[in-house]
Amino acid sequence: MRLSDAIEQFIKEMMSGEQQSGIDLKRNELAEYFHCAPSQINYVLSTRFTPDHGYVTSSQRGGGGYIRIVRIVRSDKEHMQYLLRDRIGESITAGEAQLLCLNLHERGVIGKEDAELMIAATSASALSVPLPESVKDAVRSRILRSMLLNIAQRPAGSGKWGEDYDL
Amino acid sequence: MRLSDAIEQFIKEMMSGEQQSGIDLKRNELAEYFHCAPSQINYVLSTRFTPDHGYVTSSQRGGGGYIRIVRIVRSDKEHMQYLLRDRIGESITAGEAQLLCLNLHERGVIGKEDAELMIAATSASALSVPLPESVKDAVRSRILRSMLLNIAQRPAGSGKWGEDYDL
DNA sequence: TCAAAAATTGACTTACTTTGACCATTTAAA
DNA sequence: TTTAAATGGTCAAAGTAAGTCAATTTTTGA
Numbered sequence: 001m002r003l004s005d006a007i008e009q010f011i012k013e014m015m016s017g018e019q020q021s022g023i024d025l026k027r028n029e030l031a032e033y034f035h036c037a038p039s040q041i042n043y044v045l046s047t048r049f050t051p052d053h054g055y056v057t058s059s060q061r062g063g064g065g066y067i068r069i070v071r072i073v074r075s076d077k078e079h080m081q082y083l084l085r086d087r088i089g090e091s092i093t094a095g096e097a098q099l100l101c102l103n104l105h106e107r108g109v110i111g112k113e114d115a116e117l118m119i120a121a122t123s124a125s126a127l128s129v130p131l132p133e134s135v136k137d138a139v140r141s142r143i144l145r146s147m148l149l150n151i152a153q154r155p156a157g158s159g160k161w162g163e164d165y166d167l
Numbered sequence: 168m169r170l171s172d173a174i175e176q177f178i179k180e181m182m183s184g185e186q187q188s189g190i191d192l193k194r195n196e197l198a199e200y201f202h203c204a205p206s207q208i209n210y211v212l213s214t215r216f217t218p219d220h221g222y223v224t225s226s227q228r229g230g231g232g233y234i235r236i237v238r239i240v241r242s243d244k245e246h247m248q249y250l251l252r253d254r255i256g257e258s259i260t261a262g263e264a265q266l267l268c269l270n271l272h273e274r275g276v277i278g279k280e281d282a283e284l285m286i287a288a289t290s291a292s293a294l295s296v297p298l299p300e301s302v303k304d305a306v307r308s309r310i311l312r313s314m315l316l317n318i319a320q321r322p323a324g325s326g327k328w329g330e331d332y333d334l
Numbered sequence: 335t336c337a338a339a340a341a342t343t344g345a346c347t348t349a350c351t352t353t354g355a356c357c358a359t360t361t362a363a364a
Numbered sequence: 365t366t367t368a369a370a371t372g373g374t375c376a377a378a379g380t381a382a383g384t385c386a387a388t389t390t391t392t393g394a
Contacts, residue, residue, distance in 0.1 A: 062360025
């Protein structure tokens with residue numbers, strides 16, 4: 001297993017052990033525990049604990065310093081509105097779209113198969129046509145938006161989406 | 168026996184050895200085992216493990232990288248080949264895509280929500296960008312193809328391959 | 335026999351990870 | 365109020381591993 005994956009898992013286990021949604025950790029201690037460079041911790045944070053992954057981090061330097069990781073808590077409806085109104089916008093990359101879909105699944109908003117289907121629809125290979133990346137990203141944002149709106153409109157019986165979103 | 172054939176056979180034996188329908192392998196290790204150039208592995212994959220052959224591959228670069236090969240469920244293979252090669256081809260309109268998805272649902276190949284999600288992803292509004300219709304139809308065919316290939320990779324029953332890996 | 339197709343190789347490219355040197359901030363001691 | 369110690373942050377280089385492409389060689393089929 002990759003070091004980065006091990007550290008990611010370690011942090012996630014720490015967080016699930018608590019009933020609150022965030023933890024503080026000491027960068028140097030964690031690095032020593034994993035026998036790695038302290039900056040490795042920053043690498044893990046920046047590749048696996050970003051807002052797109054559903055986390056926000058902050059830190060404090062100096063004596064008694066720490067790194068704080070907090071899981072973003074939103075209702076399904078709020079989350080959907082955030083994605084449609086603020087996050088997706090007019091353009092999104094394949095990697096970003098993938099993260100958003102996986103995160104939607106982790107939150108229990110959509111099923112695993114929905115997530116994978118959406119990832120497939122917005123993947124780089126799905127849009128591997130000779131167009132500028134900027135155009136692909138614009139197209140991708142529309143596809144993702146269209147799929148999210150579809151999910152949001154699913155009948156309440158089969159899910160939690162009874163209400164409409166006017167966005 | 169040709170090297171390519173030997174590698175093909177080796178991989179297929181690996182897959183049959185598992186009860187799962189997919190495996191991960193290390194390109195460099197396999198190349199070393201067969202005393203060949205690593206790119207030979209890519210050649211074998213691209214000539215013998217394509218969707219037409221009933222397989223889908225994915226990979227990860229960098230430290231801890233791998234190549235993943237997943238077999239398409241046997242019973243779906245022929246129909247999938249027909250859809251990908253003959254029905255969808257290189258270009259498809261929004262109306263045709265919609266009909267195709269609805270038909271797949273009626274045949275029981277995909278669920279209602281899958282069908283609607285796929286229709287949303289390939290709808291005219293999802294692709295309402297200033298591009299020639301011919302380009303949109305080409306893009307749409309790739310999106311649809313990507314989603315179908317994803318569905319074909321789903322585990323047939325439950326608790327099989329696909330349950331325990333991150334896409 | 336020989337042209338076309340398939341197979342093989344290797345140089346170059348892209349992607350992700352790990353490390354370390356140097357920088358910035360905060361606290362605590364002098 | 366300086367200054368030193370304790371933290372965390374940044375960034376670029378090195379390391380690891382897969383992808384691409386085109387030149388070359390081998391095999392196949394008419």
